[in-house]
Amino acid sequence: MPDLLSEKFAALADPTRRAMLSRLSKGEANVSELAKPFLKGMSLPAVTKHLKVLERAGLITKTREAQWRPCKLNGDGFKDVAEWMELYRTYWEESLDRLDVYLKTVMAKKKAAAKTTAKGKKDGRKS
């Protein structure tokens, strides 16, 4: 049996399941509504299986009582994944900072080059 955090990461390791979460981030939906965009490429049991993976991982909840049985995102379920990611924030932010520095250098070089060209043209006109 995998630990719950591993189960969550495994649940997120699939584009169909991430698309389902994206749909649910816009509001509750029942199984047939959720299934609709995927039924061209997969069977209803396959869709249901994906939903079960998300539900077992605690990322969505399904209301058992109502006949309509809407699914919804379970914010609590995302917390430990977010907390784990938080431990590595310095690493990805550092790389964003590096990108920022790089972009600034490129822009500064571009600006300097443009200035030189403009000056050259001006000097050219003078002579």
Added chain:
Amino acid sequence: MPDLLSEKFAALADPTRRAMLSRLSKGEANVSELAKPFLKGMSLPAVTKHLKVLERAGLITKTREAQWRPCKLNGDGFKDVAEWMELYRTYWEESLDRLDVYLKTVMAKKKAAAKTTAKGKKDGRKS
């Protein structure tokens, strides 16, 4: 072939691999240093396989040139995972807010109860 984001989430869906990342967050290490804490429970090829999964997912890099071949965290590799998680921030923060409200209510009730008890005791002493 899974998409890279799925590959990253899949790479994170394992406690051994997360422990390896945690070790690397403290600084570079070579394969044998990284393997050491896991060799009681698994073989060196199994450890190497885990490292390959992390490397293929872009979460670590291995210096190919140096004889020492240290592994290190690849901050860039965490960015798209972090960006994806960011989309769901409102959901997990909302649940943290709810927890906060709940804790405050519990604490307020506890305080009120303690006050009533104290008052009761005081009144008891008076009569």
